[in-house]
Structures are given as structure tokens and as C-alpha cells.
Amino acid sequence: MAASSTSPAPQRRPRADAERNRTRVLDAAREVFRARGDEAQMPEVARAAGVGVGTVYRHFPNRAALIAAVGEQRQAEIVEFGRTACLPRAKASEGLAAYLEHIGEVLGAERGLSASIEAAFGSAEPTGEGRAGAEDVAARLLARGKEEGTVRPDAEVGDVVMIVCGLAAVIRNDAGDWRRYVHNACAGLGTSG
Amino acid sequence: MAASSTSPAPQRRPRADAERNRTRVLDAAREVFRARGDEAQMPEVARAAGVGVGTVYRHFPNRAALIAAVGEQRQAEIVEFGRTACLPRAKASEGLAAYLEHIGEVLGAERGLSASIEAAFGSAEPTGEGRAGAEDVAARLLARGKEEGTVRPDAEVGDVVMIVCGLAAVIRNDAGDWRRYVHNACAGLGTSG
DNA sequence: TAAATAAACGGAATCGGATTCCGATTCTGT
DNA sequence: ACAGAATCGGAATCCGATTCCGTTTATTTA
Numbered sequence: 001m002a003a004s005s006t007s008p009a010p011q012r013r014p015r016a017d018a019e020r021n022r023t024r025v026l027d028a029a030r031e032v033f034r035a036r037g038d039e040a041q042m043p044e045v046a047r048a049a050g051v052g053v054g055t056v057y058r059h060f061p062n063r064a065a066l067i068a069a070v071g072e073q074r075q076a077e078i079v080e081f082g083r084t085a086c087l088p089r090a091k092a093s094e095g096l097a098a099y100l101e102h103i104g105e106v107l108g109a110e111r112g113l114s115a116s117i118e119a120a121f122g123s124a125e126p127t128g129e130g131r132a133g134a135e136d137v138a139a140r141l142l143a144r145g146k147e148e149g150t151v152r153p154d155a156e157v158g159d160v161v162m163i164v165c166g167l168a169a170v171i172r173n174d175a176g177d178w179r180r181y182v183h184n185a186c187a188g189l190g191t192s193g
Numbered sequence: 194m195a196a197s198s199t200s201p202a203p204q205r206r207p208r209a210d211a212e213r214n215r216t217r218v219l220d221a222a223r224e225v226f227r228a229r230g231d232e233a234q235m236p237e238v239a240r241a242a243g244v245g246v247g248t249v250y251r252h253f254p255n256r257a258a259l260i261a262a263v264g265e266q267r268q269a270e271i272v273e274f275g276r277t278a279c280l281p282r283a284k285a286s287e288g289l290a291a292y293l294e295h296i297g298e299v300l301g302a303e304r305g306l307s308a309s310i311e312a313a314f315g316s317a318e319p320t321g322e323g324r325a326g327a328e329d330v331a332a333r334l335l336a337r338g339k340e341e342g343t344v345r346p347d348a349e350v351g352d353v354v355m356i357v358c359g360l361a362a363v364i365r366n367d368a369g370d371w372r373r374y375v376h377n378a379c380a381g382l383g384t385s386g
Numbered sequence: 387t388a389a390a391t392a393a394a395c396g397g398a399a400t401c402g403g404a405t406t407c408c409g410a411t412t413c414t415g416t
Numbered sequence: 417a418c419a420g421a422a423t424c425g426g427a428a429t430c431c432g433a434t435t436c437c438g439t440t441t442a443t444t445t446a
Contacts, residue, residue: 015442018394042433052396057434124366152380158369159377166359173317176351184352187345188381208413208422235404236426245425250405 022059025049030070034112038067071116072130078103078117079130082137092144093151096160096189099137100182103164107171108178118168122161135161145190152190159189215252218242223263223306230305231260261316264309265323271296271310272323275330285337286344289353289382292330293375296357300364301371311361315354328354338383345383352382 028049032040042063046053060066082099089095103121107114120130138160145151163185171178221242225233235256239246253259275292282288296314300307313323331353338344356378364371 012392012443015393017442021394041431046396053434054396054436055394058394061434063433118362122362122366152377154373155377156373158363158367158374162359162363162374162378163355164359165362166355166357169311169315169358169362170351170355173315174351180347180349181351181355184345184348185355185381188378205414205421210413211423214423234402239425246405247407247425248423251423254405256404 018058021049021051021055025051025056025059025066026069026073029066030073030113033067033070033116034110037112038115042066067116068119068127070113071118071120072127074106074110074113074117075120075130075134078106079133079137082134087137087140091150092141092148093186096138096141096145096151097182097186099141100160100163100167100186101179104167104171104178104182107168111172114168114172118165121168122165142189150190155189163189211251214242214244214248218244218249218252218259219262219266222259223266226260226263226309227303227305231308235259260309261312261320263306264311264313265320267299267303267306267310268313268323268327271299272326272330275327280330280333284343285334285341286379289331289334289338289344290375290379292334293353293356293360293379294372297360297364297371297375300361304365307361307365311358314361315358335382343383348382356382 025045028051029045032045032048036044042053042056045066046056049056056066060069081102085102086095086099089098103117107117110117120127121134123131135157138157142151142155142157142160146153146155163182167178167181167185170176170181218238221244222238225238225241229237235246235249238259239249242249249259253262274295278295279288279292282291296310300310303310313320314327316324328350331350335344335348335350335353339346339348356375360371360374360378363369363374
């Protein structure tokens, strides 16, 4: 008792098989949700991962957490794209447009993950790195855009979040010309082209 | 058999108590969802309506339909506001801003209904009148705004839908300065003021 | 290398909540 | 007031998420 309440817990590295199963489950969930939408059932995910339901629950406390984890994983990839393909652009306004277009493409191609990705970008929870990273990319692009004079000075990260969420909703429904919407949204931020 | 397959069904007017109960259930649901969010349970709605669960299901095929009905009812009121308070404005751009601000106010004040209202505006389903009415208001305002020269000629109803959905997401989360977002979104549509 | 211990597994059992069913009750038309 | 039709209420059922625990496996230790 004394030990457990005072020592900061040595934190033995997780067992190898546990770590492997965790990623198996996450990958399987991502695939299943992408294909069937996030109403897919837990047993289905477990089966796809070649694992028992119990194992799924050992790694993710509940269905919502699993869905969120998938969304955050996808978001992390989007942020990575933002850092490597958008931030480096000469014109920040183009970088911003590319960032949003990429998000639109992902949302359109992976409808099943759309809700969880939207949540990753829009949720208020301290999701941590994912959300923070996404906002960091947006913030840098906006700042640079303002210097360039291609972005309205009163534009904020929140505006970009709103665009992403709106985009997700629109794509989830009509799937229509979301590219045009992105274009207009950029125009709205003051980005001229 | 011959009769049932050929006659268009006389459709006797629904029984008085049935009609009364339908609205009781709808009203109770609206209140319960507004207060507790749309995860509130069916039995809770039934209790609030002073009715058995069976009765709830007699009028609404399932939970989703009930939630949707609530959202559509609220949407109808918003559309009504749009027609009476926004369309008549001298400046279409101001009418549009007022329309969006009103939506923001409702979303903010009735968080629990936020998701269903958003769905009513954004869903692809042939929701019918509700959605159509909302888009009608937006379309008229946009058209008039273009004549005025206060709205970008390439703006479309879809852009407004996107704004509404984005707004809903933002309000559901930070609840921050959504008013600023509305302002910026309007600016994005080309509305100068 | 083998035994001991801790951690992870699998999947049957449990639980909660949506939905269905049907006998009892309440309208409506005659 | 009566017959028939529609509606009610709420217990019973169904389904899927989550929990539990005996078994199996990785890791550490002797």
C-alpha cells in the first residue's frame, strides 16, 4: 500500500503481444469502420482483428474510445500531410487551400470515418496532440497568409475548424461539389485564389 | 384484395386522442432532448409525455425518427423566422446575417437539439418541406444579395448549408464566439456588412 | 532451461436499452 | 347504447455493448 501510493509506478514496458494486438485492433477497426461506417459492431471489429472482444476492450475502454482513436489516427496522418505538403508552400494561401482540399479528399474517400475525423478536428475534449497538431498547422498557415496579405487579418483557427466541420457535414450528405465549397470557404477567409 | 390494391385508401381522419398523443409525445421529446441531450432514453420521453412506450412507437417508428421529427419541428420554426424577419429586410445581406445569427442563437440556447437541428438542415434525406423551406429562404436571400452586389455571384445554397453545419459543430463544442464565426462566414459569402 | 509471476487472452454471461406484441381500453359511426 | 376499428400500455423480447474470469502466454528469475 505504502509503495503503491508513493512510488510513481515503474511502468514496465507493455508486453510485446499486447502492443501488437493493440495495433491489430486499431487497424482492423479502421478498415471495418471505413467500409461499414462507424455503426459497425464490436464483435465484427474483433473478428476482423482476429481477436476476442475482451481483447478489444482491454485496449480501448469502449466503442466510443475506439472510434475516437481511429479518427485521431487518421487525423494525425492529415496533419502530417499538412506539415510536409502544405506548410512548405511558397504561398500560404495555397498551402491552406491544399490542406483543406486534402481533408475534403479524405472525408470523401473514407465516408465511414468521416464522423470520427470530424470529431477529431472539432471536439472540445483535450484530445491532445492530434487536435493540437491540426490547429498548429492551421495557425501557421493563417499567420503567414496574413503577412502575405492573402488572408483576412481577423481570421482565426476557429474559422478553419468551422470550415472543416461544415465540409464534413456536406460531404457526408450530398457529396456534391465539395471542391467548390472549399474554394468558396477559402475565398471567405480572404484567400484570393 | 381487389379493393385494397386499387383504391387509394380513403384515409379516415386519425382519431382525436391519437393526434393529441402524437403532439404530446413530440413536445415531450423536444423538452427532454433539449434538457438532457438526444441520448435521453425512450422510456424517459414516454414518461414525460404521460404515455406508454408503445404509444411513442405507434407515432414514431423508432428513436431516430423521433429525434429527426423534433429537429424538423425546430427547423420549421427557424424557417418561419427567416420568412417573417429576414426575407423582408431591405438589405438581403443583412437578412442573411440575421438568418444565420438566429440559427446560431437557437443552436447555442438549445444545445441538446443541436444535432437534430443540424441534421434537419444538412441531411440528404428527402426530409421534405423543412429542408426545402430552409433552402428556399437561403436561396432568395442569396439571389437578392447578388442583385444588390453584396453577395459573391458564385455563392450557392450549399455554401449556406455548410456554414450552418459548421456553426452547429463549433457551437456544440467550444460555444465560444460563434457570433464572430457567423460574421466571418458572411464576409466569406461576400456579404460586406 | 525451467519455474514463478504478472499480464493478456477469449468468449460466454450479463446488462441496458430499443423495439415488438398483444390483451385491455377508448373512440367513432350507426 | 353497440359494434368495430384504432389506440393504449407496458411486460416480454431482442440485440449489441461491456464485464468477468478461467485459461494461455510473455517475461523475469533462479
